[in-house]
Amino acid sequence: MGLGVTWRVVAGSAAGTSHSATGLDCQDSCWAQVDTPAGKTAVLSIFVADGAGSAKHGGEGAELAIKAAAEFMQKKAALPEFGLGDDFAVDCVMGIRAVLFSAAEKAKVRAREFACTFLGIVSTNLGTLIMQIGDGGIVVDIGNGLEVPIAPMSGEYANMTHFITDEDAVDRLESHAFSKPVLKAAAFSDGIQRLALQMDTNTAHEPFFAPFFKVLSTATAEQEDQLQDALMRFLNSEAVNERTDDDKTLALAVLI
Template identity: 60%
Template sequence: MTWRVVSASEIGTSHIAAGTTCDDSCWAAVEVTAEGQPFLSMFVSDGAGSASRGGEGAELAIQAAADFIANKLTHKEFGLSDDLAVECVVAIRERIYSRAETEGLKARDFACTFLGVLSSALGTLVMQVGDGGIVLDAGSGLETAIVPMSGEYANMTHFVTDEEAVTILATKAYPAPATRVAVFSDGLQRLVLDMVTNKPHEPFFAKFFQVLASATVDKEDELHCALVRFLGSPSVNERTDDDKSLAIAVLLS
């Protein structure tokens, strides 16, 4: 078994108008465990608009998470557990806090959310700090794994740089590999989730899963370009002016 993946981040129209850069960052990859088994990792991070270096924080979060998993994959055994999620978030915080100290800034200057999915033949682990969402099918149909987090006030959320981030961290474990997964930043949240029930809009995701499942290896670059075009399309920008990220994976037989 293995997965086919595609991911992209695209700047929002409000950022273009303000002359700022995209503050989202994402990652989706299939690597191999020490036992030679495929291992899926997917991460999305959204830099806080109120943070002067939020976009850089998002990139640091993704890099730190990817490096953390690459190191874990050199070990013969590690469980997809809450402890692993905590270790990952701590690694992200250490990376960001170190950069902040080096540059004489505060960690809050790099504030960002973090969402992650790890999956193998042994199971699936989902982790989340902040808004955005994770939709997956681990054998019981498509579901929103964790209710997107909001802060105390409207348009607020939690960040991986918050002092209480490890306490706020939400996780969910599944005993089976994820067959279909989509991870997205809050720029897409209102387009793809029912904001009352937090259930996924299945028709939206179905077309992406279908295209990804039917594509051949030589079409992967085209899939990325098509996803970038979609995220920057008028139909999406008419409904959201925020940056948006989308990472998708489908388990192949």
């Protein structure tokens, strides 16, 4: 696969019914983009962050995390070449932590008040890297069907997880590299987790993903503009809200 490799992407976040009912904004944030620097291969990046409900600035933390990851990615994409491995994941997380700790210092609060989870997928024609701190999930197809290479992380107790602002965040960071571009990819916050995964076996729930990937891979240029609206309608649908009252984020990509 040469310079022509590229992806079609769509991503969205929607407030959960528990937040809407109390007038709270959505505390999830996401990013899905394909960068094509002049004369270079395309770079896919997907990032998802879920602000901690117990953190005063959790939603802002999630937004800042996504912005920092996107800026880190754009700097990398501008380089002649870069490797997709553990070092990349650690550098990305350290960059995000620096932004969150700086925001906390400015607000005169502990970094914990900007706590959020963080999930990332980066892919080029040479390979793919996934990385994760906290719950939510990443599903990829590298050529062997849908797989969940990193088990969603829960903390010591139910409804507990790990956050990028935690002291041991870099130790908790899980990353997984592949030597091929990703054919299909999805990242989602824990609001979607029970719909998207078979939790007992930690496998992808194929019927959940099949319609999304089909639409993404077959969409015409005209339909492409409507993908975002269709995803938001799904995230706000009764069928989804009956299953979860949490904020919901889903970001998807298909190699085209």
